[in-house]
Amino acid sequence: MKTFLLHLFFLIALALKPEGINGVKRVIGAISDCNTRVGKEERVAMDMAIQDFNMQQNQTSILLRLKCSQRKPLQSALAARHLINKNKAQVILGPRSWEETSTVAEVSEHYDVPILSFADSSPPWAAEHWPFLVQAAASTYTQMKAVANIIQSWGWRLVNVIYEDTDSAANGISPYLYGALQEVDVQISNLLPLPSFTDSFLLHEKLKKLKKEQCRVFVVHTSLALATRIFRMAKEMKMMENESVWITTDSITSSVHSINFSLVSSMQGVVGVRNSFLDTRPDFHSFSTRFFGIFGRKYPEEKHHEPGIFALQAYDAVWTVGLAMNESRQQQRQATFGKYSENKFQRIKWEYPVYEAKIRACDSISDHQYNWREL
Incomplete structure (x- = not known):
């Protein structure tokens, strides 16, 4: 966390133009898929953060400008260009997919504007290729290591991996899941990529092939939308009986609070x-x-209004960038870097434990709620 903050403060200090330093105008740009549950949570949380920050700091207000991407890389790139050229954004927050993040990074690099990315999967070379790209999401390798530790703890040696056929999901599988499984001497029996809009017939045929195999351990690394279809069909095909084990990654697990009971019940x-x-x-x-x-x-x-981890990440991101902007405005750029190289940053609202500390099983479902039991 300290390394992340140091990197972010330094980039913002370097990137702020004179008008930003003098307090004339400080704008945070954000790119989100506003039509999804995650995007809705982000929007509310960022608006709350801006309001709270400006009330507490008693300084020149920081403005938030949000553009919707519809999860399309080209749309995200155009949104970034608009935020920088029209809204004069000095920092870009989001988006969550690597496909979008890479296009936004190309734009931000051209204008020397830092981007704080929420994408949970990015290739190892990304930070070196785009120095102004800061990864705000938790380590993908840490997440995959937690998955591998679950498999190892039960003595399983083979696993089926189902993943969404996108760059984001593929970046999580290779090299991170491969490496984590190799460390615990676990092999992948079947690797099944699925298109985001897989039709029901194809999904049924793919799962039927897996059902015929001896390996009964499944890792699912997809979006929540695709995962709910997978689990619903797997349950209909009786692939989720006691002899089978299904493990989901964060992209699914952290969004379960937002779906209705009929979908959650298929994940029991x-x-x-x-x-x-x-x-x-x-x-x-x-x-x-x-x-x-x-x-x-x-x-x-x-139907469900509770905040999830994505809301907290968005709230904290706005606070972090806001403080960096304040310090860059009040001090010389070199002084800002020097101050925060001493790790004196004190305003992150929530600490997020590492993945290994919170491995949970969805085991108790009623007509109105679900519960997670920590293992």
Whole structure:
């Protein structure tokens, strides 16, 4: 975390133009898929963060400008260009897929504007290729190591891997999952890529082939939308009986709170890893209560209004960038770097434990809720 903050503060200090340093105008740009549950949570959380930050800091207001990408790389690149040229954004937050992040990074590099990426999977060479790209998401390798540790702890030696056929998902599989499994002497029996919009017939045929194999351990690394279809069909095909084990990665596990009971019920018994947070702290309770009310009013069509990890990440990202902008405005660039090289940053609202510390199984489902049991 300290390394991440140091990198971010330094980049913002270097990137801010004179007008930003003098406090004339400080703008944070954000790119999100506004039509998804994750995008909706991000939007509410970032708006809350801007309001809280400006009230507490008593300094020149920081503005937030949000553009919707519809999860399309070209749309994300155009959004970044608009935020930088028209809105004068000095930092870009988001998006969450590597396909989008890479196109936005190309734009931000041209204008020397830092991008704080929420993408959970990126190739190892990304940081070197784009020095202004800062990865805000938790380590993909740490997540995959947690998956490998689950498999090792039960003595399994073979595993089937089902993943979404996108660059983001593929970056998580190779080299991270491969490497983590090799460390615990586990081999991949079948590697099954699925298109994001796989039709039901193809999905059934692919799962039927896996059902005929002896390996009964499955790792699912897809979007939540594709995962719900996989689990619903797997349950219909009786592939989720007691002799089978299904493990989900963070992209699925951290979004389960937002789906309805009929979908969650098909995931009963699934083991999942997720980047957890301390939800018993008073400051989180206050945040959650406010978020619940605002989210419900803004998106009444959503049945569940609780914030997830994506909301907390978005809130903290705005705070982090806001503080960096304040310090860059008040001090000379070199002084800002020197101050934060001493690791004196003190305003991250929630600490996120590593994946290994929070491995959970979805094992208790009623008509109104689901629960996670920590293993």
